[in-house]
Amino acid sequence: MSETTPTPTKRAVVQHGAGPAEVLAVEEVPRPVPLPTEVLVRVHAAGVNPVDWKVRAGGGGVARLIDLSAFVPGWDVAGIVEEVGFGVTTLTPGDRVYGMPWFPRPAGAYAEYVTAPSRQFARMPASADFATAAAVPLAGLTAWQALVDTAHLQAGQRVVVTAAAGGVGHLAVQFAHHLGAHVIAVASGRHHDWLRALGADETVDHTREPFEKVIRDADVVIDLLGDGVDLTSTRALATLRPGGLLVAVPGGVSPALAAAAEATGRRVSAFLVEPDGPALAAIAALIDAGAVRVEVAATLPLAEAAAAHRLGETNRTRGKIVLTVDA
Numbered sequence: 001m002s003e004t005t006p007t008p009t010k011r012a013v014v015q016h017g018a019g020p021a022e023v024l025a026v027e028e029v030p031r032p033v034p035l036p037t038e039v040l041v042r043v044h045a046a047g048v049n050p051v052d053w054k055v056r057a058g059g060g061g062v063a064r065l066i067d068l069s070a071f072v073p074g075w076d077v078a079g080i081v082e083e084v085g086f087g088v089t090t091l092t093p094g095d096r097v098y099g100m101p102w103f104p105r106p107a108g109a110y111a112e113y114v115t116a117p118s119r120q121f122a123r124m125p126a127s128a129d130f131a132t133a134a135a136v137p138l139a140g141l142t143a144w145q146a147l148v149d150t151a152h153l154q155a156g157q158r159v160v161v162t163a164a165a166g167g168v169g170h171l172a173v174q175f176a177h178h179l180g181a182h183v184i185a186v187a188s189g190r191h192h193d194w195l196r197a198l199g200a201d202e203t204v205d206h207t208r209e210p211f212e213k214v215i216r217d218a219d220v221v222i223d224l225l226g227d228g229v230d231l232t233s234t235r236a237l238a239t240l241r242p243g244g245l246l247v248a249v250p251g252g253v254s255p256a257l258a259a260a261a262e263a264t265g266r267r268v269s270a271f272l273v274e275p276d277g278p279a280l281a282a283i284a285a286l287i288d289a290g291a292v293r294v295e296v297a298a299t300l301p302l303a304e305a306a307a308a309h310r311l312g313e314t315n316r317t318r319g320k321i322v323l324t325v326d327a
Ligand SMILES: NC(=O)c1ccc[n+]([C@@H]2O[C@H](COP(=O)([O-])OP(=O)(O)OC[C@H]3O[C@@H](n4cnc5c(N)ncnc54)[C@H](OP(=O)(O)O)[C@@H]3O)[C@@H](O)[C@H]2O)c1
Pocket: 049, 050, 051, 138, 139, 142, 162, 163, 164, 165, 166, 167, 168, 169, 186, 187, 188, 189, 191, 206, 224, 225, 229, 249, 250, 251, 271, 272, 273, 312, 315, 316, 317, 318, 319, 320
């Protein structure tokens, strides 16, 4: 009888079907080996994002792409490269990396190991611990790709950020400030001093007044609420100058929103974040230079993924929620 090497496994949070936070439970699952051009990363922390609980519950566009019968949630990874596949020349075992691999395909970040294409990672900010680094990729790439690649934001332009206190919003405020824009942050009043310290030039309290009544002549709106929340995208059109651009981050652009923009001479863009190693390298440099601060609201162990989702689903978090994975 010949002896066979046991298939390596990893601890991972797994859900079997859509449902409430309680569907998340830790299990042992197979650990994939890296193919050529891929790396195996030992995960030390995993960021938690709204898409995680939307997919978990079976809602939203990304959930339609995913088989939830045995799904490991999560896209945000910070960890150490353990093994590199053939052909990888830019990373070596021992490198501390962060990334948002595979999105919108499953990445399985709520686990001890992730295998993914090497260039979907970048070196972590040298000044950051794993929890802080894991808070960045999905939210940071969303803010970066919306402001830089989609809106081509220029110094001196006026930019509005809705849900400015959240994971994406607080990074968007800082990136826009760094780019030299005039930043108008929409958030409840308890966040205003903090957002001004991060670089907001003006703050508007959405709990006291409709933001579209007080903001005018914006060049760009980064809308992080969407028409699913009090028709926010449609209302935000009124804050733009003629020809200004609304980036509708959640929910996309409905025919009604497109028609409203057309009728008023404003532009709208749908948006979906993509894996982007070079942008993560640029963001890491800003963090290391002290130009961007990352807010981590709560850090929970992997086994408390359900509690992390419940906390996120309050929709009141300042900054990010992160899961730590024991070494
Ligand atoms: N399309 C994409 O590629 C993409 C990528 C990333 C994120 N998203 C989506 O973008 C949205 C934001 O993501 P996130 O990670 O930043 O979320 P988050 O961190 O969970 O956002 C929480 C924040 O939302 C604020 N908020 C809630 N209701 C508000 C309102 N009516 N007006 C203003 N602020 C409000 C809260 O602040 P207050 O206390 O001020 O209310 C809280 O700080 C989510 O829907 C997410 O799914 C889409």
